[in-house]
Amino acid sequence: FVLEPGCPDQVTAAGALHERLVERALAMGGTCTGEHGIGLGKLRFLEEEHPAGVDVMRRIKLTLDPLGILNPGKVLRAGAR
Known part of the structure; x- marks a missing residue:
């Protein structure tokens, strides 16, 4: 994600989006990770x-x-x- 430095609202929004993406991946039979562990x-x-x-x-x-x-x-x- 590209965030504006020092903007806590963007950090919070990015964290929430990240969680939704991983939850969707798991729900569809995917994985929570990739090559980085x-x-x-x-x-x-x-x-x-x-x-x-x-x-x-x-x-x-x-x-x-x-x-x-x-x-x-x-x-x-x-x-x-």
Whole structure:
């Protein structure tokens, strides 16, 4: 999106449009991502698109990092299901 620097209304509108686009893609059997992978901004969509896969990743992370000290809060949010 092309936004006017320092215009919070445009940032808010762009964020809402982004969410609608991803939700539509998922509703049509598409994906929430492309070649660049998942960032924090699309995490909830990944959880919606691949709940079983995210659960497996979360369990692996818990096994390898039971205290949650390695990269906390990134991609696999603590306690999220």
